[in-house]
Amino acid sequence: MAITSIKNLKEFSTNNDRFEGAHLLCPGCAHSMIVRELMNCTDDNLVLASNTGCLEVSTAVYPYTSWDTSWIHIGFENAATAASCAESMYKARKRKGTLKDPDAPVKFVAFGGDGSTYDIGFQWLSGAMERGHDFTYICLDNENYANTGGQRSSATPVGAHTTTAQAGSVSYGKKQKKKDIVAIMAAHGAPYVAQLAPNKWKSMAKGFQKALETEGPCFINTVSACTTEWKFDPKDTINITDLATDTLMFPIYEIIDGHELNILYRPKNVLKVEDYLGAQGRYRHLFKPENKHVIERIQKDIDEKWELLQRREEARI
Amino acid sequence: MAKEFELNEVEVWDGNYAASQALRQAQIDVVAAYPITPSTPIVEGYGAYVANGYVDGEFVMVESEHGAMSGCVGAAAAGGRVATATSSQGFALMVEVLYQASGMRLPIVLTVANRALAAPLNVRGDHSDMYLGRDSGWIQLDAFDAQEAYDMTLCAFKIGEHLDVRLPVMVHQDGFTTSHKAQNVYPLQDSVAYKFIGDYVPVDDMLDFSRPVTHGAQTEEDWHYEHKAKQHKALMDSRTVIDEVFADFKKLTGREYKRVESYMMEDAEVALVLLGSSVETAVLAAKQLREEEGIKVGIVSPRCFRPFPYDLVREALDVPSLKAVCCLDKSAPGGAMGALFNEVSAAAYSTKARPMMTNYIYGLGGRDFAVDEAKRIIREQKAHADAGHITTDIQQFSGLRGPKLGFFQTRRG
Ligand SMILES: Cc1ncc(C[n+]2csc(CCOP(=O)(O)OP(=O)(O)O)c2C)c(N)n1
Ligand code: SF4
Ligand SMILES: [Mg+2]
Numbered sequence: 243m244a245i246t247s248i249k250n251l252k253e254f255s256t257n258n259d260r261f262e263g264a265h266l267l268c269p270g271c272a273h274s275m276i277v278r279e280l281m282n283c284t285d286d287n288l289v290l291a292s293n294t295g296c297l298e299v300s301t302a303v304y305p306y307t308s309w310d311t312s313w314i315h316i317g318f319e320n321a322a323t324a325a326s327c328a329e330s331m332y333k334a335r336k337r338k339g340t341l342k343d344p345d346a347p348v349k350f351v352a353f354g355g356d357g358s359t360y361d362i363g364f365q366w367l368s369g370a371m372e373r374g375h376d377f378t379y380i381c382l383d384n385e386n387y388a389n390t391g392g393q394r395s396s397a398t399p400v401g402a403h404t405t406t407a408q409a410g411s412v413s414y415g416k417k418q419k420k421k422d423i424v425a426i427m428a429a430h431g432a433p434y435v436a437q438l439a440p441n442k443w444k445s446m447a448k449g450f451q452k453a454l455e456t457e458g459p460c461f462i463n464t465v466s467a468c469t470t471e472w473k474f475d476p477k478d479t480i481n482i483t484d485l486a487t488d489t490l491m492f493p494i495y496e497i498i499d500g501h502e503l504n505i506l507y508r509p510k511n512v513l514k515v516e517d518y519l520g521a522q523g524r525y526r527h528l529f530k531p532e533n534k535h536v537i538e539r540i541q542k543d544i545d546e547k548w549e550l551l552q553r554r555e556e557a558r559i
Numbered sequence: 560m561a562k563e564f565e566l567n568e569v570e571v572w573d574g575n576y577a578a579s580q581a582l583r584q585a586q587i588d589v590v591a592a593y594p595i596t597p598s599t600p601i602v603e604g605y606g607a608y609v610a611n612g613y614v615d616g617e618f619v620m621v622e623s624e625h626g627a628m629s630g631c632v633g634a635a636a637a638g639g640r641v642a643t644a645t646s647s648q649g650f651a652l653m654v655e656v657l658y659q660a661s662g663m664r665l666p667i668v669l670t671v672a673n674r675a676l677a678a679p680l681n682v683r684g685d686h687s688d689m690y691l692g693r694d695s696g697w698i699q700l701d702a703f704d705a706q707e708a709y710d711m712t713l714c715a716f717k718i719g720e721h722l723d724v725r726l727p728v729m730v731h732q733d734g735f736t737t738s739h740k741a742q743n744v745y746p747l748q749d750s751v752a753y754k755f756i757g758d759y760v761p762v763d764d765m766l767d768f769s770r771p772v773t774h775g776a777q778t779e780e781d782w783h784y785e786h787k788a789k790q791h792k793a794l795m796d797s798r799t800v801i802d803e804v805f806a807d808f809k810k811l812t813g814r815e816y817k818r819v820e821s822y823m824m825e826d827a828e829v830a831l832v833l834l835g836s837s838v839e840t841a842v843l844a845a846k847q848l849r850e851e852e853g854i855k856v857g858i859v860s861p862r863c864f865r866p867f868p869y870d871l872v873r874e875a876l877d878v879p880s881l882k883a884v885c886c887l888d889k890s891a892p893g894g895a896m897g898a899l900f901n902e903v904s905a906a907a908y909s910t911k912a913r914p915m916m917t918n919y920i921y922g923l924g925g926r927d928f929a930v931d932e933a934k935r936i937i938r939e940q941k942a943h944a945d946a947g948h949i950t951t952d953i954q955q956f957s958g959l960r961g962p963k964l965g966f967f968q969t970r971r972g
């Protein structure tokens with residue numbers, strides 16, 4: 243694979259883009275950072291598919307497009323199928339000799355929000371992973387249905403306020419735990435699975451490159467801070483993401499061949515989860531005295547998860 | 560290279576196998592499919608060709624019919640020939656993507672063995688799934704028997720992929736009565752069939768990186784309407800291409816197909832309009848009644864269900880002697896007159912004779928429709944013609960157990 247190695251942030255910000263700056267995502271939306279990083283980490287030809295969601299509605303509004311490469315959107319749930327069957331078409335045409343440039347390397351990547359990945363498109367994603375296509379699926383996890391105004395998804399964490407799991411006089415927001423999508427994808431036997439974050443952009447670029455290089459279906463969950471629904475100032479996207487990774491709310495790790503777990507970022511100072519929660523409007527209600535127990539539960543869940551990841555890393559199982 | 564399949568001049572095939580042979584001969588690049596009764600043997604038949612070296616393309620067994628059609632869309636946008644097969648619940652599960660496929664102008668071929676829709680769950684043939692597809696923007700061709708299932712499938716690729724059309728095409732056959740009934744089928748040799756269809760010509764190919772393309776864009780009130788109008792025009796204009804392809808096919812095989820088939824209409828006083836395998840039953844009943852009782856009856860069947868051949872149906876019914884027409888719909892009408900009744904009545908309204916129009920619902924969930932029942936319905940039309948007015952309810956149910964069911968009367972005087 244032709245890899246572009248980006249040495250510093252300045253180079254990253256001035257790199258020639260196949261994802262055009264002209265799009266309709268909110269200022270400060272992390273989706274665009276993640277997508278740019280994916281597209282800048284390789285020089286190979288790219289066939290991209292997007293599920294319906296903020297990324298899709300903001301980047302292909304006729305007669306404009308932000309995509310200077312092949313791109314397809316079908317529906318909310320089926321980008322994994324679109325990308326994986328485009329890959330099947332590539333194989334068939336390569337065999338039959340009907341490709342214009344048969345020797346140029348091509349990579350197939352599908353993007354989905356957490357809504358389409360954890361919920362409505364779960365079946366399509368699972369099917370594509372099981373079939374073993376050579377493609378990479380990237381979830382832009384902002385923990386809610388942002389495009390439709392901030393409803394809960396099964397990626398929404400405990401205690402967060404969304405419009406369909408609201409905080410109110412008798413409710414502290416979402417009660418159910420976030421689905422562990424990374425473990426589920428690893429359980430598919432995928433050769434490369436990871437959870438990455440755009441503030442740790444070097445490890446993110448490396449993870450993307452690994453996924454693209456690895457033959458077979460790869461899955462990456464990325465934390466994508468959403469200024470509009472998480473309720474923070476657009477200039478703070480990376481600061482919030484720093485808090486997410488430094489409180490271990492979003493641990494950064496990879497799982498190779500379903501068992502070899504490597505932690506990719508170990509904060510020197512692990513921060514208390516209050517620092518992360520307190521920086522976002524969606525958790526404001528948790529700081530009322532009657533909701534103290536929720537913050538305690540969140541911290542306990544984080545500690546247990548971190549313990550589990552460390553033990554798995556050690557055990558290699 | 561795929562192996563050539565040795566074929567006899569005449570083979571004994573059922574409709575499913577005939578369709579699967581046509582798919583094989585089209586040298587499809589990607590088939591993405593999911594099994595469901597009664598179309599499963601199309602997919603299994605194709606699977607056997609794959610396993611034995613008769614197919615060069617990819618065969619992707621997806622996790623659902625929604626996945627099958629989604630896979631077809633993704634693969635088609637990547638610039639090659641694609642097809643799949645389904646029925647009933649599988650068809651219903653595909654519906655979201657059927658609209659996306661036609662809106663994205665991707666020439667996918669979908670072979671459908673028609674079957675009822677649940678509830679109650681039923682595996683037998685009726686036209687509920689075919690009717691469910693009628694606003695989806697696909698061309699819908701109807702094969703009345705196994706030979707036609709083969710012929711229409713070959714034609715479907717050539718029609719849909721035509722550069723003036725670029726629309727997806729469904730080929731319907733009746734579940735069980737056609738899909739599982741073996742008959743003599745005259746196939747073409749592999750090379751002849753492939754030459755008839757021709758090589759696939761990619762348009763807006765995602766694998767041509769010299770010209771990046773965006774498929775499936777967003778449009779709101781500014782552009783959606785224009786896209787839909789353009790799509791409708793392409794569908795309406797496909798009529799001439801369908802006629803051309805049928806003409807080419809006749810030159811090659813001697814077998815003649817029309818967008819509307821009509822039988823004995825020249826002097827008809829009464830007529831039945833219906834689709835699918837029942838056409839043969841109705842034609843037989845009509846011939847017998849002409850001989851036995853002197854009833855001048857004709858049969859009309861729109862082989863091309865979409866684009867609806869308004870022009871040719873009107874032409875078929877524009878017979879000065881025509882007094883009464885009954886449209887038979889093999890789909891639960893869901894609180895309306897049958898779709899065929901509505902559309903054929905619209906065409907008949909602008910004929911000179913303006914025949915009386917009635918509607919029968921029949922054959923739901925595979926309820927048998929035999930010659931005797933067709934004859935009874937024809938005699939009823941004759942009674943309307945003789946009385947000069949409709950003597951029954953306008954919508955009735957044929958072959959229903961229990962008390963008679965009917966709706967709406969003609970207002971006279
Ligand atoms: C079948 C279907 N159901 C519902 C919708 C409405 N819808 C569109 S996008 C969306 C939420 C997207 O959420 P997510 O996948 O998390 O992406 P985000 O916008 O947050 O990036 C919903 C509910 C749809 N387009 N299609
Ligand atoms: S709502 Fe959130 S995810 Fe959507 S564009 Fe705005 S910041 Fe990005
Ligand atoms: Mg989301």
